[in-house]
Amino acid sequence: MDVYSDLKQGERGAWVSIIAYIFCSALKIGVAVLTGSEALMADGLNNSTDVVASIAVLIGLRIARKPPDHDHPYGHFRAETISALVASFIMLFVGLQVVTEAVPSLFDQKTTAPDLLAGWTALATAAIMLGVYRYNRQLALRTNSQALLAAAADNRSDAFVSIGTFVGVAGAQFQLYWLDPLAALVVGVIILKTAWDIFREATHRLTDGFDVEELGELKETISSIAGVKDISDIKARYHGSSVLVDVVIHVEPHLNVVESHTITEHIEERMRRVHKINTVHIHIEPEQQLVEK
Known part of the structure; x- marks a missing residue:
């Protein structure tokens, strides 16, 4: 539905x-x-x-x-x-x-x-x-x-x-x-x-306020997905009764586009099933960039 x-x-x-x-x-x-x-x-x-x-x-x-x-x-x-x-x-x-x-x-x-x-x-x-x-x-x-x-x-x-x-x-x-x-x-x-x-x-x-504890639960759900090495940023806001999520994840640098995209699909599916959130904007960065920073 x-x-x-x-x-x-x-x-x-x-x-x-x-x-x-x-x-x-x-x-x-x-x-x-x-x-x-x-x-x-x-x-x-x-x-x-x-x-x-x-x-x-x-x-x-x-x-x-x-x-x-x-x-x-x-x-x-x-x-x-x-x-x-x-x-x-x-x-x-x-x-x-x-x-x-x-x-x-x-x-x-x-x-x-x-x-x-x-x-x-x-x-x-x-x-x-x-x-x-x-x-x-x-x-x-x-x-x-x-x-x-x-x-x-x-x-x-x-x-x-x-x-x-x-x-x-x-x-x-x-x-x-x-x-x-x-x-x-x-x-x-x-x-x-x-x-x-x-x-x-x-x-x-x-005013785009969002509960900090709920945001932590969303971060924990995404972190549990296989292939997600770290999360450097996550934001969420309400749009009516819906929730919009923006997240920056870090993955293994040697993954190709298809493999990285598969991880995002797993994130979207888990967010729909666990939190009933249909809109998740995911930005992918290689893990080595996180180390260099």
């Missing part, structure tokens, strides 16, 4: 998230208005931002599927990362709104608790999002989609948020009225934390 097929399958997971979030958001906000639960309202607003974020991921996946053209010779894969960056800004805005509204409510002297219907609604939607999380995670692992894997992690955190909302509403039934706005505050903080994590990862990838 090539990267374009993976992106197409990733769209299916994005659609599942969008449908689930629209349903959960509408249900939570509607019940929150009826029951007066601030925690459930914050949870519903959280899901509304997830709708926008999932749509952004969907758009990014579709643009990323466009083939290379005259001014995009490497394709459009980074559109996937840019869409995640846009989604982080949307989540940041809503998270700030939820927090600023929840903090004053903590100091209000309430005498009534929200109807327990709000709690059961939160618990039911938590079960839905756990199901969406399992579906998207399995699909992400099968297609090697980093964007869909991040979306699955967001699905899971949303399920935990809804469980926290249930706890806040249930506690309010025992005259612990501050638990409901406290749950709303916690939801807001989780939204901000998720937005920051997505922003940090997206900017790290867009």
Whole structure:
């Protein structure tokens, strides 16, 4: 399965998230208005931002599927990362709104608790999002989609948020009225934390950042190939969900072109099989040059 097929399958997971979030958001906000639960309202607003974020991921996946053209010779894969960056800004805005509204409510002297219907609604939607999380995670692992894997992690955190909302509403039934706005505050903080994590990862990838430990694993894999005497340089960067690797290897100086090329084929095959990396640019130098340096 090539990267374009993976992106197409990733769209299916994005659609599942969008449908689930629209349903959960509408249900939570509607019940929150009826029951007066601030925690459930914050949870519903959280899901509304997830709708926008999932749509952004969907758009990014579709643009990323466009083939290379005259001014995009490497394709459009980074559109996937840019869409995640846009989604982080949307989540940041809503998270700030939820927090600023929840903090004053903590100091209000309430005498009534929200109807327990709000709690059961939160618990039911938590079960839905756990199901969406399992579906998207399995699909992400099968297609090697980093964007869909991040979306699955967001699905899971949303399920935990809804469980926290249930706890806040249930506690309010025992005259612990501050638990409901406290749950709303916690939801807001989780939204901000998720937005920051997505922003940090997206900017790290867009600036060609790459994990040092993962780079070491790639180097170790290449070093284990028969015929590779040394590696003098190795770099890697993300291109959407794909990884591009540039490496300089040293081989026996007496090898001919065909023998050297065979080593590169072994490297490419091992990288595809072990790390699911399809693009490796390999520069070959004779081992004696390394000694002279």
